[in-house]
Amino acid sequence: MNDMLRRFFRHRPAVVGLLLLMAVLGAAMFAPTLYPTNPFALVGKPFQAPGGEYLFGTDMLGRDVLAGVLYGARTTLLIGLVATLIATFVGVSVGGLAGYFGGNIDAVLMRLTEMFQTIPFFLFAILLVAVLTPTIQSVVMAVAIVSWPPMARLVRGEFITMRNREFTQACVSMGMGHARIIFVHILPNTLSSIIVTGSLMVATAILTESGLSFLGLSDANTMSWGFIIGSGRSVLRTAWWVCAFPGIAIMLTVMAINLVGDGLNDALNPRLRTL
Amino acid sequence: MHPGVLYGLRRVAHAAPTILFIVCLNFALLQLAPGDAADVLAGEAGSATPEYMAQLRQNFGLDQPKYIQLLVYLKQMLSFDLGFSHRYGMPVTDLIMSRLWPTLILMVPVFIIAVGAGALAGSIAARNLNSWKDNLISTASILAYATPVFWAGLMLIVLFSVKLGWFPVSGMEQVTAFHVGTARILDIAHHLILPVLTLTMFYLALYARLMRASVLEQSSMDYVVTARAKGLTERQIARRHVMRNALLPVVTMAGVQAGAVLGGSVVVETVFAWPGLGLLAYESLFARDLNLLLGIFFVSACLVVAVNLIVDLVYSMLDPRIELR
């Protein structure tokens, strides 16, 4: 474990990513303390350029962009995390069952996965959000539903490998039940690849959410970065800052998550140690 | 029959249930969405009478029970008839075909450049591990990946079209001119540059990163040591030995992505007014143009199946261990 942490922290980009991510988390946590009123409040004159009374300027209704960015961090992270958790749960369950039991169960589950993979990813997300009406929940659902198949494939592969490893066979020959083999023996061994893939999935989820928001498919009651960009997009030429700051925030966050993911990959994957 | 042909046929037979599933799933999902095509048409018209709306519904077959609607649709589909788009007043097949070309014109170059240049950049980065080249490529690709596509598109338009005036703002060709022949091709190419650039940035980053990891992994293989022991230069080893093996995961990834890519990119098509399938699907969804939307899902699923087949063939060419079964 310590060894793993050491390897992680040796990786300078990963540390930069981690710091950035902490900053975003901090913003999410302290937003209500910094801005006790809600981020939709019309606080000042519309279209104030950044650097004046408001650090990030105000938007077309006179809302503080900085407040939006801080509150948006909460939504964006929430969507990224929850969607990833759901997708990971579904993906691990499907992939795990398929990989562990094999045979017909595998065939059926993998066909299902394949079917979901054949559907154009973003279009399907749009369809889901439109059908379920654009709320935070439906965006999370949509992102989760389009993200689980790769996870399922990955986990299936890992499970098949683990299933054929001698230690699993030792478990079987000792008379252990399936549940014990799966949860106590196989799952912990696949955890590192799940974590790495999951961390990158968070990044994809954030990008997907912002894409949906850009098309106007975001929750109207929740402040998110995608929402600010979506709303600022029509004033892009007159008030660049409305789009710019949340855009940069997305970019930095996604980048941070990727860096951390890469770092984890190196740290958790002993094969790559020498590289 | 040639084994490749047989294999292809088997794959197609395999794909049929998948495609059926996709159609049914989307049909069911659309049933959950309130409102129908008649509402939309009336809404667009700005006014309508109840009689008129009832008439519309009857025309569109929306007065039938849902399962009949589905059965009717499936029956049509079996005879390769994708039905009629009520909103656009023309057969879905014609509509999709007229939009498919722009999608392909946009997406195929994106894909080829992204995979090609991505693989190149990735292997350069891997071969110069931790040098400035590697750092540059890695940083640039992570940034490109992290930048929302629509944002990049908007920025490129502002810079290159509006400020510098180098490229047209949007569209697929200069429509006033009604160019033909080479002039048209050049014109389309001119329009193509910005959207291709925007999309390529994203995908290229992805492939560059994948390729870098893949090359690094392959470089630690025993056969590389063998090659070195034969007296090959590092460049020869990279080109002749590592590259081909390292490309395998890239090809797999390309196969997985090709489907999504061929469905068009709603976002980029929106930003650049590119008349592609993605935008059409997006519009048809909000118009509840069921036939059209299902048709698009059907066609893109078919494309995915076709591309996967091609990818598998390519894969089997690259990797002799894979036998087509």
Next chain:
Amino acid sequence: MNKAARLSNLDPLAASPPVEALLRIDGLTVDLPAQADRRHAVQGVDLTLSRDEILCIVGESGSGKSVMSRSVLGLFPSRHVQPSAGRILFNGEDLLTASPERLRELRGNRIAMIFQEPMTALNPVIKIGQQIDEVMKVHTQEDRAVRRARVLEMLTAVNLPDPARVLDAYPHQLSGGQRQRAMIAMALVLEPDILIADEPTTALDVTTQAQILALIREVQAKRRMGVMFITHDFGVVAEIADRIMVMRHGKVVEHGLAEAILESPKDPYTRALLAAVPSIVPAARRNFDGAPTVLRVNGVSKIFRSGGGLLGSKARQVHALKSVNFAIRRGETLGIVGESGSGKSTLARCVIRLLQADEGEIRVDEVDIASLSGLKLRSMRRRIQMVFQDPYGSLNPRRTVGQLIAEGPMVHGVGRDVAWARMVELLELVGLDKRAAERFPHEFSGGQRQRVGLARALALEPDILVADEPVSALDVSVQDQVLRLLSDIRERLGLTVLFITHDLRVASQVCDSVAVMRYGEIVEMGAVDQIYSDPQHAYTKELLNAVPGRQWSLGRAAMATE
């Protein structure tokens, strides 16, 4: 260097004038990265190699054999493993200071190398012919046709059947032995002065191994090369070595003519190593007349099917077991021997019901285990336990050794405290400290891990132990420890053992009777001394003859009994 050896006129440094030495290594030291468990991979190694001779380098795993030999070609395993002292003189030219271009000129051309793992050492996606051709392409100006003819000639020279086909084959289309021949052809294609072979036969089964060794000898003699041959198998050494160098912890412990070292080793480590080599002459036979039959296998068959889909692609079948019969009496040890792929593991897995046999019955105390399912099966399982081949793969890396051992009994309803106490006992029994319980598998050596695997199997107090190649991944000295332990425990607990191995020496020491398998069939079965001294079946004879260093082994045994 050993003083006795230095004084002996057999010492090549003393005996041969330097001009004759093709290769001469002086005080080579190769550093390891800072966090490694020792400072040098190789420390102060001197050696010479001249034309026409085979120098065998032996030593325990990790002793620096590979690093030393690869240094000759400048192929260091990583940027962090680099030479810090010494010279490597090839025809008087120092290779350590040679430019990369010069090194590349020599590699594959004047100095060639063969590696251990024939699958991974060949590029899987390039045709064999091209891979061999490449050597000529980089070092000569010959045109295609000439090169092609030469490749064909080489493939023929290494006795590959149907060389024209092999030319256009991919590595995966050849068997292990064929791949290794292709590697040899590749190494020899430019007639190098020096051939370095790093464990070139370890991954192969005995018969193939014997053929490859013969081939290397033959070519070496024909082309008058100097060969540096690395191995840990003394059988192989006895078979081919002219001179021997023994390494340990990166240093040379002994060095001399083959006969001298094999007959009268001076260094204690060399002696220990030689003592650990199991004898091919069976140990004294035990008597089991009248003991009840514990395990009976009747007409067991297993066919593996693969492929075959909806639209009928051709399904492939492997008939892994064909109507296998045997019975083991209580306390007896039955060895199953046979070369790779003969169905040994499949049989083991059927017996412990990791695989379901297609036909036949497997009776444990006259209960057919194939008919059991659910709880009954699970409680039957504790009676037959398996020790797996791979000490790395068979222990879950994320569980402590204590958890691994105590888990089995707990699954079968034994209370935690009892299971824990038994675990501590077992650790002692297999010769491990009880603090080992807190540690993870990767913190142990291979031999220790194999002991943990044994303790885990014993924790369930089984009647029958199935051991599938439990020592083939281990060093001779470690192998010896584990085998001793196994027979000790077998005696103490009265275990019935099914012992699977491809190593006939090991089988001769452990088993009471042996069954020889080939193509899924038992071709011959009987008491171990009888089979070894008087094999009936042609295949058994072939197998016994292929054991490397057999003559040397027999001689040793004869000496020992004198």
Next chain:
Amino acid sequence: QGAAEKGGTLIMVVQPEPPTLASYQSTAGPVGQVASKIFEGLLEYDFNLKPIPGLAKSWAVSPDGKTVTFSLQEGVKFHDGKPFTSEDVKFSILDVLKKVHPRGVNTFRAVTDVKTPDPLTAIFELSEPAPYMLMAMSSYESPMLPKHVYGNGNITNHPRANTPVGTGPFKFVEWQRGQVIRLDRNKDYHKAGLPHLDRIVARFIADGGTRAATLETGEAQIAGFSAVLPVDVKRLKTLPHLGVTSKGYEMQSPLIMLDFNTTKPPFDNVKVRQAVAYAIDRKFVLDNIWFGFGRPSTGPISSNFKANGLYTADVMNYDVPNRIEIANKLLDEAGKPRGANGVRFEIVHDLTPYGDEWRRFGEYVQQQLGKLGIKVTLRYEDVPTWLRRIYTNYDFQLNSGWIQTLADPAIGVHRLFHSNMIKPGTVFVNDSRWSSKETDELMTQAAVEVNPEKRAALYHEFQKKVVEASPVAFMLELDFTTVYNKKLHNFLVSPLGLYSSFDQAWLAK
């Protein structure tokens, strides 16, 4: 302006892409913008909203108002070369417009027959006077179709729907889906020497910013119906080569309002409705969301109708400085006290799904009502879902809406307030389900009143009543904007604006 120059291609940004070109059965704006160049109507209109000759060179209304006689222009030919006759008029009115045109069904309700004594005369026979009918004879409202083409086959699903044939100055050539519709000059146009342009190309660009950019770079020359977003208009206005106008929408008169569901609490209470009407600062909405393109509205009839006297400003005024104070007082009076957390009640506010401005408007409403202690949750759904919710299921409390009040209140306004316009399943009618005998009566009378003064008086009364009862809160009179390149001349020749035929438009080289 100088003399008209011949030739050139006009590129017109149309947003969104029209779903069809069958303007005889769709009144969608984009359809009209394209189809009005291809089809013509019997009449055209001047800026005083007075009819002028179109395909009819003259017309006469009988004193009882029940017979209208049109004399047709001579020598008019369809694009396929066949002559235009009174038979085509009869076919267009009776078989097409009266049956399948969404508004035609109402407009021509009173028409019982069209007599065709000779090829150049069409006599409309009406069951009752229909003064509004003559306001709806433009090519946009009532296109004249060739009977020999559209008379064969099912008109609702006609094969020539998207390859239209008319008498207009431009002929349909091709439609590249998702990109352009191309119209070429009609050489045989019946007005000598017209049109000036060689070609009109309608372009479709989904993204607002991109639309603005095409005008900015000169890739397109005109974009109307606020296809260029207000915020960009503000910027483009300052560019020397572009012009901006709000003229040409006099017959649309769009109104923005907040619709209450008057049948359910809390908005069944007039005081609550009035409180909301007070709370919204129309000036703020106008300036910051629609960037000043419009005027605060006072009631159901647009101030565009000042010209014919129908409009009055003499109604209850909600635009007062102490708006929040009054609104709070009204809510107190309505028995909606603030709870412990300062909240009086919670509502869901549905947003019109037609673009970003509406979302901003909703967000603003949310904040303003928050000041009154009304906790607002926003709901933004796609068009079909929203239409269903509002106009079929009436499952809403407060909805932001807009409506084009069109050429006459009888066509555009009655549908929102008359109780016989509570028609579940029909869109853009009385969704607040407000019904009042008094106003019903006023509207019914005004619809058939031929005396302009009396008609005006009826509508003044109507406005007072409606504004006070506030079944909807009137927000803005929206100005559509047209952004055009200054090289383009003479395109704005009637109140129909972009719905006119562009026969006189020309481009400077």
